[in-house]
Amino acid sequence: xxxxxxxxxxxxxxxxxxxxxxxxxxxxxxxxxxxxxxxxxxxxxxxxxxxxxxxxxxxxxxxxxxxxxxxxxxxxxxxxxxxxxxxxxxxxxxxxxxxxxxxxxxxxxxxxxxxxxxxxxxxxxxxxxxxxxxxxxxxxxxxxxxxxxxxxxxxxxxxxxxxxxxxxxxxxxxxxxxxxxxxxxxxxxxxxxxxxxxxxxxxxxxxxxxxxxxxxxxxxxxxxxxxxxxxxxxxxxxxxxxxxxxxxxxxxxxxxxxxxxxxxxxxxxxxxxxxxxxxxxxxxxxxxxxxxxxxxxxxxxxxxxxxxxxxxxxxx
Numbered sequence: 001x002x003x004x005x006x007x008x009x010x011x012x013x014x015x016x017x018x019x020x021x022x023x024x025x026x027x028x029x030x031x032x033x034x035x036x037x038x039x040x041x042x043x044x045x046x047x048x049x050x051x052x053x054x055x056x057x058x059x060x061x062x063x064x065x066x067x068x069x070x071x072x073x074x075x076x077x078x079x080x081x082x083x084x085x086x087x088x089x090x091x092x093x094x095x096x097x098x099x100x101x102x103x104x105x106x107x108x109x110x111x112x113x114x115x116x117x118x119x120x121x122x123x124x125x126x127x128x129x130x131x132x133x134x135x136x137x138x139x140x141x142x143x144x145x146x147x148x149x150x151x152x153x154x155x156x157x158x159x160x161x162x163x164x165x166x167x168x169x170x171x172x173x174x175x176x177x178x179x180x181x182x183x184x185x186x187x188x189x190x191x192x193x194x195x196x197x198x199x200x201x202x203x204x205x206x207x208x209x210x211x212x213x214x215x216x217x218x219x220x221x222x223x224x225x226x227x228x229x230x231x232x233x234x235x236x237x238x239x240x241x242x243x244x245x246x247x248x249x250x251x252x253x254x255x256x257x258x259x260x261x262x263x264x265x266x267x268x269x270x271x272x273x274x275x276x277x278x279x280x281x282x283x284x285x286x287x288x289x290x291x292x293x294x295x296x297x298x299x300x301x302x303x304x305x306x307x308x309x310x311x312x313x314x315x316x
Contacts, residue, residue, distance in 0.1 A: 024266040026172030029077035032230070040067040043074055050169035050286060051269030052078040059086050059278060061095025068099055075150070076227055080167045080269060080281040086154070087276050090121050090302060097152050097304040100280075104148065104307045106141070122303045123156075128296030135292040137168065137263060138238030140283050140305060143194040145217050149308035152280045155273040159297035166270045166289045167281055170232040173262040174222060185254065186231075186314055188221040188246070192239045218244055220313025221258075225284060232285050233262055234311060262287060283308065 026049045041056040052074060057067060075081055097103055103120040126132045140148045193216040223234035237259045243251040271279060281288060
């Protein structure tokens with residue numbers, strides 16, 4: 001499937017090429033994918049373009065093939081899916097994740113998260129001793145040659161208030177860039193690295209050991225999603241260090257502009273967690289941000305990620 005989209009944008013003359021007032025409206029999933037109904041569960045959109053709550057099913061590894069096919073379509077359309085009241089254990093969480101593809105272990109969690117030993121279910125526990133540090137916009141592991149396809153996060157324990165997670169739709173963000181900026185970035189490549197993020201929390205001997213295994217890598221600035229033909233921005237403030245082949249000043253200017261643009265509220269959805277809430281997101285098409293506003297309260301999440309493919313750009 002190939003799509004070509006143009007959103008609604010009202011601009012005014014300004015020094016900042018992204019300053020805009022009035023409607024900032026990306027095309028809705030129904031406009032891009034058609035309006036085929038979901039027949040095996042109930043889907044309720046959370047925002048016009050990103051995020052939907054699914055009800056009427058329990059997340060296990062033995063979901064019927066038809067139900068799972070509809071979940072896959074829903075993820076492509078809405079980028080993030082939310083499920084409430086999923087009283088499942090770690091093994092059921094793992095079995096459901098395995099339906100999406102091969103599971104992967106985050107290569108750094110056992111160093112950045114002391115005591116983490118699970119191969120594929122990572123427990124992220126934050127409390128008065130360990131504050132949350134994931135409060136920056138990012139796609140997971142873009143410094144990897146094959147960044148994750150998706151991640152599935154399950155709330156085990158949540159603070160009384162705070163600790164929300166936000167996602168931003170990078171397809172809508174690309175669509176609503178001014179045409180001249182899209183033309184500038186469509187065929188550019190960016191470098192991604194982990195040294196200024198995970199590296200700063202590791203002992204030097206671990207960094208020296210891991211660096212040869214995980215050097216900086218390069219990915220297209222605009223990524224093409226094979227199943228839909230959509231173009232998405234694939235740079236993030238957590239791991240993207242520079243745009244390759246352009247002067248440093250231009251690289252800094254473009255990245256600052258794109259980082260700021262992708263953070264606009266019109267592209268975002270926000271989840272208030274409850275115990276047994278599960279979220280799955282397409283790591284290729286959205287970035288996320290874990291609000292770190294609950295310290296010293298306790299927040300515990302179980303996370304599983306799915307192996308992805310090497311990103312391809314428009315020219316690939």
